Amino acid sequence: MARPADLVLPSKGAVDRAGRRLADACIGSANPIDGRVAINIDAFEGVEDFLATIEVIRPWRQAHAYPLRKASANLRSYVRNVPDAQVSQRLKKFATIVDKLARLERMKLSRMEDIGGCRVVVPDMAESRDLARRLKKNWTITRDRDYVLDPKPDGYRARHLVAIKDGRFIEVQIRTVLQDFWANTVERDGRRDGVGLKFGKGSAAVREQYRQISELMAAEERGEVLSVHLIRELQHAFGVARDL
Numbered sequence: 001m002a003r004p005a006d007l008v009l010p011s012k013g014a015v016d017r018a019g020r021r022l023a024d025a026c027i028g029s030a031n032p033i034d035g036r037v038a039i040n041i042d043a044f045e046g047v048e049d050f051l052a053t054i055e056v057i058r059p060w061r062q063a064h065a066y067p068l069r070k071a072s073a074n075l076r077s078y079v080r081n082v083p084d085a086q087v088s089q090r091l092k093k094f095a096t097i098v099d100k101l102a103r104l105e106r107m108k109l110s111r112m113e114d115i116g117g118c119r120v121v122v123p124d125m126a127e128s129r130d131l132a133r134r135l136k137k138n139w140t141i142t143r144d145r146d147y148v149l150d151p152k153p154d155g156y157r158a159r160h161l162v163a164i165k166d167g168r169f170i171e172v173q174i175r176t177v178l179q180d181f182w183a184n185t186v187e188r189d190g191r192r193d194g195v196g197l198k199f200g201k202g203s204a205a206v207r208e209q210y211r212q213i214s215e216l217m218a219a220e221e222r223g224e225v226l227s228v229h230l231i232r233e234l235q236h237a238f239g240v241a242r243d244l
Helices: 012-024 047-062 065-078 094-103 125-138 177-193 204-221 228-239
Strands: 086-091 116-122 141-146 159-165 168-176
Touching: 012 047, 012 094, 047 094, 065 086, 065 116, 065 125, 065 159, 065 168, 116 125, 116 177, 125 141, 125 159, 125 168, 168 177, 177 204
Parallel strands: 116 168
Antiparallel strands: 086 116, 141 159, 159 168
8 A cells, every 4th residue: 555655646726626627527416326426528628638637636535545544553452442342444435525525515625534534333422432532632633523412413423533644634433333323224225225315315204214213322322211112113213114
């Protein structure tokens, strides 16, 4: 894997212009099943211009791979004594980068904070808070998005920290087991039904159902006693047939 010093990178301005050109050429949203995006080639001055635009972005994306690997290894050391903790990493797919730029028109590629991303799944909220505290103490953290205290409208809960590693943004998502289960279920069901649930697509009733499930799970993690009725609602909600 190439180290950052081994890569010849374009300027941030060139990266931003190339990203915006591709985003503006997107046709519709990304396919919720495979994440692919459709590009209008006529928006470029021929195939060579299109390929040259891609080649501006490719090394910028690759420059996040080595810092991501270092961050992931470091995170594993942080949670080595946490029972059943799991650490994973992913370099954002090229198509997903373009789709995000298309959805967020004011975003600049050079400032995208989650090209390199790590995810840590811990048993409970106590471990989540403790890990976030230690990372903020020892790492260079530029942003702390607490979606536990302030959940997303769809019910998504997690802690997102943005760190600087070797001059690149690396996002660290900290989830509990329940938060991870909820998020993975929403993503899985969105792919299965061909609907981008995680991006606010699909039936409003279905999205509200998932939000309510998230509320129940959060209550469980706060130690609140759930009634048998609520537990049955939770079980039913995850098994009920949905009309999307």
